[in-house]
Amino acid sequence: MTRFAFLLLFSLSALLAQDPLFSAAGEFSRPQNYREWIYLTSGIGMNYGSDTESAQPAFDNVFVKPEAYRVFVNTGQWPEKTVFVLEVRRSESHGSINRAGRFQTDVLAVEATVKDSARYPEGWAYFAFGSGDALLEKTKSLPQKSACNQCHRANAAVENTFVQFYPTLLEIAKAKGTLNPRFSQSAPSAK
Numbered sequence: 001m002t003r004f005a006f007l008l009l010f011s012l013s014a015l016l017a018q019d020p021l022f023s024a025a026g027e028f029s030r031p032q033n034y035r036e037w038i039y040l041t042s043g044i045g046m047n048y049g050s051d052t053e054s055a056q057p058a059f060d061n062v063f064v065k066p067e068a069y070r071v072f073v074n075t076g077q078w079p080e081k082t083v084f085v086l087e088v089r090r091s092e093s094h095g096s097i098n099r100a101g102r103f104q105t106d107v108l109a110v111e112a113t114v115k116d117s118a119r120y121p122e123g124w125a126y127f128a129f130g131s132g133d134a135l136l137e138k139t140k141s142l143p144q145k146s147a148c149n150q151c152h153r154a155n156a157a158v159e160n161t162f163v164q165f166y167p168t169l170l171e172i173a174k175a176k177g178t179l180n181p182r183f184s185q186s187a188p189s190a191k
Contacts, residue, residue, distance in 0.1 A: 076176025
């Protein structure tokens with residue numbers, strides 16, 4: 001690693017170490033500027049529990065803090081204090097001049113994921129800020145036995161994250177050799 005790269009990673013790690021989003025009571029504040037972060041991907045109608053499709057599938061938009069993204073690009077791993085935000089939006093098919101396909105409308109829910117091994121022995125925590133107009137400003141983490149925690153632990157491509165749905169980052173993880181062994185064994189082959 002070059003000296004410049006080392007200094008860059010050290011500086012980014014120092015920035016990530018700051019924790020302004022947690023209250024003294026351990027509540028995590030909903031990041032207000034997450035739409036200014038790195039946009040990773042959108043999914044539509046994704047469902048991890050059944051094969052049924054919704055007549056109005058929701059869009060899932062995923063954002064990650066820029067500092068964490070840069071470290072991942074260099075290392076294939078998420079640094080401590082990584083924060084992801086999942087914004088779920090309603091989809092519509094008819095509006096204005098649109099005649100086919102779907103577009104995003106109202107926010108249905110906002111969720112977050114945080115990597116913080118000092119705060120959470122399991123390393124990652126998940127947060128749900130409610131839905132629609134009743135979004136919470138801050139909330140406690142979901143229990144470690146929650147469906148989010150269990151599913152991410154069992155199915156994530158890199159650490160507890162669904163990098164398998166972020167095409168550019170999946171290629172980085174493959175190149176850096178950071179895919180979870182369980183995922184590597186169960187991943188569908190390319191056709």
